[in-house]
Amino acid sequence: MTYCIAASLKEGLVLTSDSRTNAGIDSVGIYSKMHVFDTSADRKIVLLSAGNLATTQAVVEQLRRDIKEQTSSNFDTVHYLSDAAEYVGKISLEKQHLNVEAGQGQSSFNPTATFILAGQIKGERHGAYLIYPEGNFITTSVQTPFLQIGEHKYGKPVLDRFLRIDTPLEEAGRCCLISMNSTIRSNASVGAPVDLLIYRTDSLSLDESYRFSEDNDYLISLRKIWQEKLKEVFEILPHFSKEDSRPLLSDQ
Amino acid sequence: MTYCIAASLKEGLVLTSDSRTNAGIDSVGIYSKMHVFDTSADRKIVLLSAGNLATTQAVVEQLRRDIKEQTSSNFDTVHYLSDAAEYVGKISLEKQHLNVEAGQGQSSFNPTATFILAGQIKGERHGAYLIYPEGNFITTSVQTPFLQIGEHKYGKPVLDRFLRIDTPLEEAGRCCLISMNSTIRSNASVGAPVDLLIYRTDSLSLDESYRFSEDNDYLISLRKIWQEKLKEVFEILPHFSKEDSRPLLSDQ
Numbered sequence: 105m106t107y108c109i110a111a112s113l114k115e116g117l118v119l120t121s122d123s124r125t126n127a128g129i130d131s132v133g134i135y136s137k138m139h140v141f142d143t144s145a146d147r148k149i150v151l152l153s154a155g156n157l158a159t160t161q162a163v164v165e166q167l168r169r170d171i172k173e174q175t176s177s178n179f180d181t182v183h184y185l186s187d188a189a190e191y192v193g194k195i196s197l198e199k200q201h202l203n204v205e206a207g208q209g210q211s212s213f214n215p216t217a218t219f220i221l222a223g224q225i226k227g228e229r230h231g232a233y234l235i236y237p238e239g240n241f242i243t244t245s246v247q248t249p250f251l252q253i254g255e256h257k258y259g260k261p262v263l264d265r266f267l268r269i270d271t272p273l274e275e276a277g278r279c280c281l282i283s284m285n286s287t288i289r290s291n292a293s294v295g296a297p298v299d300l301l302i303y304r305t306d307s308l309s310l311d312e313s314y315r316f317s318e319d320n321d322y323l324i325s326l327r328k329i330w331q332e333k334l335k336e337v338f339e340i341l342p343h344f345s346k347e348d349s350r351p352l353l354s355d356q
Numbered sequence: 357m358t359y360c361i362a363a364s365l366k367e368g369l370v371l372t373s374d375s376r377t378n379a380g381i382d383s384v385g386i387y388s389k390m391h392v393f394d395t396s397a398d399r400k401i402v403l404l405s406a407g408n409l410a411t412t413q414a415v416v417e418q419l420r421r422d423i424k425e426q427t428s429s430n431f432d433t434v435h436y437l438s439d440a441a442e443y444v445g446k447i448s449l450e451k452q453h454l455n456v457e458a459g460q461g462q463s464s465f466n467p468t469a470t471f472i473l474a475g476q477i478k479g480e481r482h483g484a485y486l487i488y489p490e491g492n493f494i495t496t497s498v499q500t501p502f503l504q505i506g507e508h509k510y511g512k513p514v515l516d517r518f519l520r521i522d523t524p525l526e527e528a529g530r531c532c533l534i535s536m537n538s539t540i541r542s543n544a545s546v547g548a549p550v551d552l553l554i555y556r557t558d559s560l561s562l563d564e565s566y567r568f569s570e571d572n573d574y575l576i577s578l579r580k581i582w583q584e585k586l587k588e589v590f591e592i593l594p595h596f597s598k599e600d601s602r603p604l605l606s607d608q
Contacts, residue, residue, distance in 0.1 A: 140604045150604075257509030261538035265583060266590060278593050286513035300596075301604060313604040314596055322597050331517060333589040338518060341530050341581060344552075344566055345574050352392045352402075352553060352565040 105293035106137055106254030108152035109263065109280045110220045110232040112244040115273050117222050117230050117303040120280040121152050122254075122288065124295035133157075138299040139164050140310060141171060143179045146226040148308055149188060150301060154254040155217030155237070162199040163217065167192065185231045186243070189221050193239030200237065218253045223303070230305045258290040259283030273302050278326070281316075285327055298323065357545035358389055358506035360404035361515065361532045362472045362484040364496040367525050369474050369482050369555040371402060372532040374506075374540065376547035377409050385409075390551040391416050392562060393423060395431050398478040400560055401440060402553060406506040407469030407489070414451040415469065419444065437483045438495070441473050445491030452489065470505045475555070482557045510542040511535030525554050530578070533568075537579055550575065 108121040121137040137160075139151040151167070153160035170178035182188045200215045207213030216237035224230035234251040235241040244251060249269045252260065262283045267276060277300055287294050296318035301310060316323040360373040373389040389412075391403040403419070405412035422430035434440045452467045459465030468489035476482035486503040487493040496503060501521045504512065514535045519528055529552055539546050548570035553562060568575040 138604070257542070258513050260542050261510050261513070264541055265586065274595060275590065277596065278590065282593075289516055290509070290512050310604045311601075313602060314600045315602050316600055320600060322594065322600055325594055329593060330589065333592070334517065334586070337582065337585040337589070338527065338530065340585070341534075342574065342577055343526060344529065348566045348568055348572060348574055349563075350565060350567050352390070352562045 105291060106154035107256065107259060107284060107287045107291075107294045108137055108154060108220055108253045109250060109259070109283060110152060110222045110234075110244075110252075111250040111263075111267055111271075111276050111280065112222065112230065112232040113249055113267075113273065113276055114270050116305040116307070117224075117232060117301070118273055118276040118280055119150060119152060119220075119222055119299075119301040119303070120277070120284055121299045122284060122294045123297045123299070124293060125157050126293050127157070129293075132293075134295075134297070136297075136299055138301065141168065141179050143171065145308065147179070147223065148303065148310055149179050149185075149221065149223035150303075150310070151192065152220040152222070152253065153217060154219070156200075156215045158203070159196070159199050159215050159217040160219075162202075163192070163196050163219070166195050166199065183225070184228060185221065185223060185225060185233065186241075188223075188225075189233035189235055189241045190239075192219055192221055193235045193241055196235065196237070197239045220251050220253055224305065224308065226308065230303065255287055255291050255294050259287040262286060273304065277302055281323070281326060282330055285323075285330070296320075296323070357543060358406040359508065359511060359536060359539045359543075359546045360389055360406060360472055360505045361502060361511070361535060362404060362474045362486075362496075362504075363502040363515075363519055363523075363528050363532065364474065364482065364484040365501055365519075365525065365528055366522050368557040368559070369476075369484060369553070370525055370528045370532055371404060371472075371474055371551075371553040371555070372529070372536055373404050373551045374536060374546045375549045375551070376545060378545050379409070381545075384545075386547075386549070388549075388551055390553065393420060393431050395423065397560065399431070399475065400555065400562055401431050401437075401473065401475035402555075402562070403444065404472040404474070404505065405469060406471070408452075408467045410455070411448070411451050411467050411469040412471075414454075415444065415448050415471070418447050418451065435477070436480060437473065437475060437477060437485065438493075440475075440477075441485035441487055441493040442491075444471055444473055445487045445493055448487065448489070449491045472503050472505055476557065476560065478560065482555065507539055507543050507546050511539040514538060525556065529554055533575070533578060534582055537575075537582070548572075548575070
């Protein structure tokens with residue numbers, strides 16, 4: 105399993121991903137799910153990946169090859185981020201279909217993959233797109249400034265509460281790390297190292313990039329403070345009022 | 357959809373359930389999912405239900421009829437809570453199978469139901485059982501003192517963080533309400549009124565029962581304080597350290 109978040113905010117982008125892959129509970133590996141590409145200087149494009157590892161690796165490799173071999177469609181030739189998303193969707197569909205026939209009859213075989221593409225092409229605003237296994241895609245809105253792929257439910261409440269279009273990037277980064285931490289606690293198939301990228305709009309630079317291992321001091325202290333402070337909040341929550349009590353009836 | 361929690365703690369039980377049912381997004385209703393039964397004075401048994409509403413209603417009605425008609429197996433004749441769970445599993449399977457044939461060919465027809473049975477029979481400890489659609493069941497442990505049915509992921513992190521076997525019942529109740537609130541925020545098919553029952557071990561009384569409507573003052577203040585205080589915690593979280601930064605490489 106996987107958990108990745110992309111927040112597209114006023115000031116720029118915040119991308120977060122875990123690194124655990126598993127093909128069965130006894131086949132666990134570590135792969136970064138944040139992929140960056142050697143594109144020309146007028147653009148920065150990052151891909152987050154979830155789903156079948158063979159498919160996501162094949163897609164990422166094809167995207168890199170297309171840049172290197174300067175094929176007609178590639179991350180360097182697209183004019184808009186949405187074109188880049190469409191192009192990834194096309195490659196993803198091709199790679200998923202390659203092994204479908206061979207896998208028929210094996211009910212557990214699932215070659216699907218989901219991606220988030222985020223970045224900026226000079227002259228255009230930064231943005232993020234979630235690309236479904238079918239190749240179609242959606243982007244963020246002012247009201248819904250984030251996208252998630254993989255095991256998204258455990259970590260969604262904290263994003264719903266605190267990620268707003270005008271949240272400062274560092275604060276959004278901490279919010280994503282808390283969301284990631286909640287997911288890692290609740291699902292053993294999501295795990296560290298955690299990658300975090302902060303992209304400031306118009307900077308065309310990917311310099312603010314972090315990797316946190318499981319025993320990273322910062323991540324440990326973040327976890328600890330969050331847990332302790334939440335516990336303190338619990339202790340001051342108001343108590344129920346007798347006014348709200350009512351008999352439990354057997355005929356309701 | 358549905359969300360129900362049962363915590364089986366040292367001091368007793370805490371049960372929480374929502375009340376929204378939906379058969380499609382344009383067919384939404386309000387039904388309590390916390391069912392109590394007119395059993396003899398030496399026992400209290402409560403059932404929480406999730407899944408197909410026709411199935412859960414048929415099961416609850418059959419359970420009530422069996423008590424009334426004093427059939428050989430019913431909530432009054434069982435000697436152990438686990439026998440009650442097994443009996444509910446049997447009735448549930450029967451009711452699910454009734455309509456399976458008629459529904460074949462309709463891929464969206466799903467008659468399955470999941471239950472939590474909780475309570476106490478005099479002379480035995482209180483307990484809680486999660487009864488799967490297949491009729492088998494599991495109970496809690498000291499390390500895992502709670503069970504969830506329905507839309508369980510959004511609200512699990514807060515339970516994982518704070519519900520312990522020795523958590524006082526009122527505090528556990530507030531924890532379950534926060535968990536319910538997070539789920540209601542993130543999934544439109546889970547909704548108020550919220551039922552909450554606190555059962556003190558050996559009391560054989562269901563008097564501490566609450567129902568909170570959507571605009572209930574207590575629930576609103578709980579939500580508001582939780583949101584505000586969490587926001588304050590966010591503001592004091594430590595900032596990332598440059599030490600953890602690393603270049604994003606295109607060949608990793």
